[in-house]
Amino acid sequence: xxxxxxxxxxxxxxxxxxxxxxxxxxxxxxxxxxxxxxxxxxxxxxxxxxxxxxxxxxxxxxxxxxxxxxxxxxxxxxxxxxxxxxxxxxxxxxxxxxxxxxxxxxxxxxxxxxxxxxxxxxxxxxxxxxxxxxxxxxxxxxxxxxxxxxxxxxxxxxxxxxxxxxxxxxxxxxxxxxxxxxxxxxxxxxxxxxxxxxxxxxxxxxxxxxxxxxxxxxxxxxxxxxxxxxxxxxxxxxxxxxxxxxxxxxxxxxxxxxxxxxxxxxxxxxxxxxxxxxxxxxxxxxxxxxxxxxxxxxxxxxxxxxxxxxxxxxxxxxxxxxxxxxxxxxxxxxxxxxxxxxxxxxxxxxxxxxxxxxxxxxxxxxxxxxxxxxxxxxxxxxxxxxxxxxxxxxxxxxxxxxxxxxxxxxxxxxxxxxxxxxxxxxxxxxxxxxxxxxxxxxxxxxxxxxxxxxxxxxxxxxxxxxxxxxxxxxxxxxxxxxxxxxxxxxxxxxxxxxxxxxxxxxxxxxxxxxxxxxx
Amino acid sequence: xxxxxxxxxxxxxxxxxxxxxxxxxxxxxxxxxxxxxxxxxxxxxxxxxxxxxxxxxxxxxxxxxxxxxxxxxxxxxxxxxxxxxxxxxxxxxxxxxxxxxxxxxxxxxxxxxxxxxxxxxxxxxxxxxxxxxxxxxxxxxxxxxxxxxxxxxxxxxxxxxxxxxxxxxxxxxxxxxxxxxxxxxxxxxxxxxxxxxxxxxxxxxxxxxxxxxxxxxxxxxxxxxxxxxxxxxxxxxxxxxxxxxxxxxxxxxxxxxxxxxxxxxxxxxxxxxxxxxxxxxxxxxxxxxxxxxxxxxxxxxxxxxxxx
Numbered sequence: 001x002x003x004x005x006x007x008x009x010x011x012x013x014x015x016x017x018x019x020x021x022x023x024x025x026x027x028x029x030x031x032x033x034x035x036x037x038x039x040x041x042x043x044x045x046x047x048x049x050x051x052x053x054x055x056x057x058x059x060x061x062x063x064x065x066x067x068x069x070x071x072x073x074x075x076x077x078x079x080x081x082x083x084x085x086x087x088x089x090x091x092x093x094x095x096x097x098x099x100x101x102x103x104x105x106x107x108x109x110x111x112x113x114x115x116x117x118x119x120x121x122x123x124x125x126x127x128x129x130x131x132x133x134x135x136x137x138x139x140x141x142x143x144x145x146x147x148x149x150x151x152x153x154x155x156x157x158x159x160x161x162x163x164x165x166x167x168x169x170x171x172x173x174x175x176x177x178x179x180x181x182x183x184x185x186x187x188x189x190x191x192x193x194x195x196x197x198x199x200x201x202x203x204x205x206x207x208x209x210x211x212x213x214x215x216x217x218x219x220x221x222x223x224x225x226x227x228x229x230x231x232x233x234x235x236x237x238x239x240x241x242x243x244x245x246x247x248x249x250x251x252x253x254x255x256x257x258x259x260x261x262x263x264x265x266x267x268x269x270x271x272x273x274x275x276x277x278x279x280x281x282x283x284x285x286x287x288x289x290x291x292x293x294x295x296x297x298x299x300x301x302x303x304x305x306x307x308x309x310x311x312x313x314x315x316x317x318x319x320x321x322x323x324x325x326x327x328x329x330x331x332x333x334x335x336x337x338x339x340x341x342x343x344x345x346x347x348x349x350x351x352x353x354x355x356x357x358x359x360x361x362x363x364x365x366x367x368x369x370x371x372x373x374x375x376x377x378x379x380x381x382x383x384x385x386x387x388x389x390x391x392x393x394x395x396x397x398x399x400x401x402x403x404x405x406x407x408x409x410x411x412x413x414x415x416x417x418x419x420x421x422x423x424x425x426x427x428x429x430x431x432x433x434x435x436x437x438x439x440x441x442x443x444x445x446x447x448x449x450x451x452x453x454x455x456x457x458x459x460x461x462x463x464x465x466x467x468x469x470x471x472x473x474x475x476x477x478x479x480x481x482x483x484x485x486x487x488x489x490x491x492x493x494x495x496x497x498x499x500x501x502x503x504x505x506x507x508x509x510x511x512x513x514x515x516x517x518x519x
Numbered sequence: 520x521x522x523x524x525x526x527x528x529x530x531x532x533x534x535x536x537x538x539x540x541x542x543x544x545x546x547x548x549x550x551x552x553x554x555x556x557x558x559x560x561x562x563x564x565x566x567x568x569x570x571x572x573x574x575x576x577x578x579x580x581x582x583x584x585x586x587x588x589x590x591x592x593x594x595x596x597x598x599x600x601x602x603x604x605x606x607x608x609x610x611x612x613x614x615x616x617x618x619x620x621x622x623x624x625x626x627x628x629x630x631x632x633x634x635x636x637x638x639x640x641x642x643x644x645x646x647x648x649x650x651x652x653x654x655x656x657x658x659x660x661x662x663x664x665x666x667x668x669x670x671x672x673x674x675x676x677x678x679x680x681x682x683x684x685x686x687x688x689x690x691x692x693x694x695x696x697x698x699x700x701x702x703x704x705x706x707x708x709x710x711x712x713x714x715x716x717x718x719x720x721x722x723x724x725x726x727x728x729x730x731x732x733x734x735x736x737x738x739x740x741x742x743x744x745x746x747x748x749x750x751x752x753x754x755x756x757x758x759x760x761x762x763x764x765x766x767x768x769x770x771x772x773x774x775x776x777x778x779x780x781x782x783x784x785x786x787x788x789x790x791x792x793x794x795x796x797x798x799x800x801x802x803x804x805x806x807x808x809x810x811x812x813x814x815x816x817x818x819x820x821x822x823x824x825x826x827x
Binding site: 054056075076077080086088091092093094095096097101104105106109112113 | 682685686688689692693695696697698699700701702814817
């Protein structure tokens, strides 16, 4: 085999879906021992391309060369047989099975049979690559970073030649990202080709030797990330007409709108994270950002604030009223607005039209009269949201589920902001939204803040939190780190907070259970 | 109460619990793979009527049991085709299957009502049956009861330490992920559904060939539904299904015992016991959401549509 021959080489890959072309005429070559980045915004066609390589989706046209031979991948099992491993963004793990059982499932029968021998191998491999893993633990008891390691080790146990990682860093703390990069570099030096999908340019510049950039389903450029500027790459990703970034002036909050005192919560869901002695104050005219790795109590905190879960009456006070026991509708009436993480299902009813969805959360804003709906007003309100937030949809009678994720998010955020809330709770405001729409959403949040609203943003996107929050903190295992002005917290500190190492004594609260400190 | 009476009650309890065990074990396997088959009652009746008809016409009890199993499997194949291949709603399809089975079995069996056969006879296992009390309760039963012990062992082992069990759980937990791992989700679900059908067919055969060797319309008397409740009651664990089935079995023969011992309690009230027990257990279970969630297959009742 010639040494510089591409391990994987795709030419002219095309995949059409009804109404859209996900991939059009894509060429991609990944060499042995190379970390190759695949860049692009959401909807650029990265996921489809990866699924084609992994055999989950079959292309309509194009050639697939594997180590110089033309083949057709019949399915994931075939791909794995060739030595292709994939770590999905949403892990394909089974929460109620142990690490070893999870891995056994993906291995050929002979290898997966003896769980004890397998456990020993898992230990060995995970130690070789600096990823400590206990094979006996149940997956639901692992952190997201550890779950990702399970996925990676699973791929490594087979004779791996190409490892595909779909946005692997989006769920990790900065420290965990460093560990992952170390592992990847080691793998590449041993000859494994790595396809690294991301939209974070700094990471790509750090570890990738080559990059292919996709835009609207086509290759918009190839480059060596170390040799070109991030701005150039970003330009290839977003096209020529979108502004790349914006800076916002920081503001200082005035009086407290919402006060949370000693909030404790334990859900009866065994996979949920309990909340311990949480104290928090959100002031008028500020954006407070909460960073954290998913599953550390954010969802629980969000539901306690929105009113989907209740707490003791006086643990949450809004505008002088104890609202801990109030239901969501009561809370909305005094000026709370809420953007949940889950868009379809909680943020919007999938089968209902945009107009009806607008009415659902905004009915207290003068849209009903004596129990009757004023359809004129609803129409006006929905249309206003659609126009102002540039929601791409057929019309306001389009079903919520017919919109793309980013467009629906624009609609939901717009719907909430247009209620002129006094307190906006916002979960992952721009997750999965392209750069143009993200800027629009951030702009709207800043504008709302400047009008004097208190805003709480929970996000896993640290860059975004730094950009828009005035004060910042992190949540880990249901406990809140100290809260400080954003400009006073550097990214290392925030990373440590996200991993749970913050001094409990400085935040004046009795530590509930033993704190989780990362070794 | 003397020891003989207690032994007799327990003996009857095992007999009464057996069809529940068979149906519930089958349904558990089915549900573990993510398929909720509410058609148990209909499948049970089909198993019973086909088994009985076969026994009358062929005279072979062995063939009758096999045909009862085949009838259950055929019914479950129909269910599988609709709910797995055609991706229909599992609840609606299951309910339809129950109604269909009840009607079809009544139609097929109409000329067999009142016909008598020699049912499956108890068979005392040498040595074991001589153990005092226990021997009588567990080892002087008919072969189908012994088969239920074996099947329990098989199901228990499959989920405890076999690869197939792991695959089943994976498919019921997260079919997308299982597919990504190269497990054929539809094939696995078909297997589970067919196994459930075979078990229910066997249970039907047990009813009409061993338990009460006769056919009467609707003779399953809600056992399919009790078994469905039993699976939840047992939180998808085979050993708890055994325990629960005998508990339910005991509850349902209580009225006979009470009358036998001369207590004057309305029999209808007592016949209600297993159903009341089911409701009570379901309520108790739902208050402990945390525990039941750990065992419940995550994608239960959700059809899987493969990507193209």
